Each structure stands twice: as structure tokens, then as C-alpha cells.
Amino acid sequence: MPILRLGDVLVTGLLDELDDRSAMAFVDELTERITREAATGVLIDISRLEIIDSFVARTLSELTTTARLLGARVIVAGMRPPVAITLVELGLKLHGVETALNAEAGMAALGWYRTRSSREGSRGDDAS
Amino acid sequence: MVTTPRETPAGRGWGGAAAAEHRTEYPVRTEEDLLEARHAVRAATLETGFGLVDQTRVVTAASELVRNAYIHGGGGTLVIERLRRPGGRGVRLTVSDAGPGIANVDAALADGFSTGSGLGHGLGGARRLMHEFRIDCPPGGGTIVCVTRWTSG
Numbered sequence A: 001m002p003i004l005r006l007g008d009v010l011v012t013g014l015l016d017e018l019d020d021r022s023a024m025a026f027v028d029e030l031t032e033r034i035t036r037e038a039a040t041g042v043l044i045d046i047s048r049l050e051i052i053d054s055f056v057a058r059t060l061s062e063l064t065t066t067a068r069l070l071g072a073r074v075i076v077a078g079m080r081p082p083v084a085i086t087l088v089e090l091g092l093k094l095h096g097v098e099t100a101l102n103a104e105a106g107m108a109a110l111g112w113y114r115t116r117s118s119r120e121g122s123r124g125d126d127a128s
Numbered sequence B: 001m002v003t004t005p006r007e008t009p010a011g012r013g014w015g016g017a018a019a020a021e022h023r024t025e026y027p028v029r030t031e032e033d034l035l036e037a038r039h040a041v042r043a044a045t046l047e048t049g050f051g052l053v054d055q056t057r058v059v060t061a062a063s064e065l066v067r068n069a070y071i072h073g074g075g076g077t078l079v080i081e082r083l084r085r086p087g088g089r090g091v092r093l094t095v096s097d098a099g100p101g102i103a104n105v106d107a108a109l110a111d112g113f114s115t116g117s118g119l120g121h122g123l124g125g126a127r128r129l130m131h132e133f134r135i136d137c138p139p140g141g142g143t144i145v146c147v148t149r150w151t152s153g
């Protein structure tokens, strides 16, 4: 997944096809970008994840901790409801990982707001 | 690597009275196999008529078990069976490997217990996500985990 930059915030996402290698590469690249671009926030869109198993949960936790140590606040946005239900039954609470209902709410929490004109311009086209 | 699942229309179930109406077998030897296995389990839950939450439960349990066979068991196989019994249908997953086995199954099932770098929620979590859970570590080595979830209707 590409990592985009909006001001001080890095925006990226996770896909279902995450394996050990790509998870490590993702964490490496994101931490490198946080430092290089002095990002203070990271939005990770997980609305495309069909499951979160303990491997993905661990990746998200470690990523959040590492980013925080580098001065960036991570928000994980857009978890699907069945995924949330299953995660609770797995017994994983994603302690310390901040979440938002969707990418827009996550960006707002990181200090980004849609202006009136951009809202009108993008009506009916939900960012995801 | 392309893997072709072996199919037998009416394979015999492992440890259950219900009739298996379809059975497929997948290798669990590489990272790609883990993804392949998940996709196959998702397809089986769809065919069985599970709702979205149940699909997610079964695929997540499958992901934990095949990863365990891959990481802790040195690789193995996954058998997916679609079952039918009076009043419902089900999906049974049997994940087996020829690894070292599990020395203390009760400890391994406890949340937070891991002999590796995992979170230690895979085995206990899979048990909670499924209706039936059975784990066998035969004396000769290896681990066989068999889990089933049934439709409610």
C-alpha cells in the first residue's frame, strides 16, 4: 500500500494479503517516512481487511508503539463490524491502539477537517 | 507455486458423526499457502451459507491454526470439510503437522501463552470462535487440531 502525505499526517492502509515479510517491510517503510518527514500523525485505513488475526493485531500494536516513540500518533480507522466482533472473541483488545469509525473521522481526530466546499464537491463519494 | 487441492466428494470426517458432503485438502508449507488456505476456507463458509460474522469467525480461526502449523509445526496440511447434519450445515477444519507437538496443551490454550514471539491468543481464540474444538498430539509427534462451526438454522 502506498504511503501518502497530507501535511504532517501520513495516510496509508493495510490489505488482507499481509504476510511476515510484507508486514516487516511495511513497518520499516512507515517508520522511515515518519522520521524523514517528521510526521506527527499516521492514519491507517483498515476498511479493506476482511479479518484481523493475532498476527495482524500484533503488527498494528507494534507499529503504534514504534510510531509513538518517534513522536507520531497513529489512528487505525474503518474496522469492519464482523472483524471487531471476532477480535473481541479472540481476546485481543488492541491495547493502546487508537481507532476511528472511518478514515474521515480518523483524519478529523488528527486535526484535519473537510471544508464546506470540499464536502459539497465530494458528496456521495465516501473516502475509503 | 500453484497448488491443486485434492478433492473427494464424500470424504470421511475426522472425529464426527455428521456426513461430509465435500472435502478438500491444502498444503500449509509457505506464506502463500496461508493465504490460499484462508481463501479456500472463506469459499467453504460461503457455500455453507454462513453469515458475514460467522464467515469472519471461521476464517480467523483457520488463519490462527494454519499459521501455528506453519510456524510451530514446521508446515502441514489443512483439510476443509463441508458437513450436513439434521437441522444444519457446518464447516470442519482439520489442521495437522508433523512438528514437535504441544507439551502442555492446557498451558498452550491459555491466553497470552506463547513459546515464540506471538501474542498467544491463537489456540484459545480459535476454540472460542468455533463450536467444536479438539486437539491431539499423538505420541509419535505432530499436532492435529480439528474445529467445527455449525449454522444456526
Ligand SMILES: Nc1ncnc2c1ncn2[C@@H]1O[C@H](COP(=O)(O)OP(=O)(O)O)[C@@H](O)[C@H]1O
Binding pocket: A054, B064, B068, B069, B072, B073, B097, B099, B100, B101, B102, B108, B109, B113, B114, B115, B116, B117, B118, B119, B120, B121, B122, B123, B124, B143
Ligand atoms: N501446531 C503446533 N505445533 C507445536 N506447538 C504449537 C502448535 N500450535 C500451537 N503450539 C504451541 O502453543 C503455543 C500457543 O499457541 P497460540 O495460542 O497460537 O500462540 P502463538 O502462536 O502466538 O505463540 C505456541 O506458542 C506453541 O508453543
Ligand SMILES: [Mg+2]
Binding pocket: B064, B067, B068, B118, B120, B121, B122, B123
Ligand atoms: Mg498462534
